[in-house]
Amino acid sequence: MTSLGLLHHVEIYVSDLKRSNDFWGWFLSELGYTLYQEWEEGFSWKLGDTYLVFVQAKEKYLDVPYHRCRVGLNHLAFHASSRAQVDELTEKVRSKGMNMLYKDKHPFAGGDHYYALFFEDPDRIKVELVAPE
Ligand SMILES: [Zn+2]
Known part of the structure; x- marks a missing residue:
């Protein structure tokens, strides 16, 4: 089993580290x-x-908030x-009061054979959890 080509890591900047740490x-x-790691x-x-x-x-970089419809992630x-x-x-997402997306189509917002949960992180990055087919 090789990791060749798989993501090594992804780094995301957040507006409120404590809040993001709780969520993630x-x-x-x-x-x-x-x-x-923690620092x-x-x-x-x-x-x-x-x-x-x-x-x-x-x-000094917090003046422009993240928006997932702009260029980038x-x-x-x-x-x-x-x-x-x-x-x-x-x-759990519901009971924690987190912002769930596409509630009306859940769990098939991604398609008839695509079973997934969509919700938002504290900076409104969309997070998706997908079941195996
Ligand atoms: Zn997706």
Whole structure:
């Protein structure tokens, strides 16, 4: 098993590190990630050979907020283990009052054979959790 070509890491700048740590720490641990690095301005979570890094954006760059419709990252999609896991996390997202997307079409917002949960991180980055087909 080689990691050739797989994502090594992704780094995302956030507007409020504490808030993002609460959100991503919860979600990524549900998927089996473990805390990998933590320092004053950031943290990372790792699964296998891939890790996600979150860094506090500097104050002077916070004047233009993130918007997923602008050029740049639109969303991050993760594999779920099963449809049951998608359902379980959907319940948790609801009960935590997080912003779920495409509620009217859930869980088939991505298509008839595509079972997924869509929601938002605290900076409104779209997060997707997809069940295996
Ligand atoms: Zn997607």
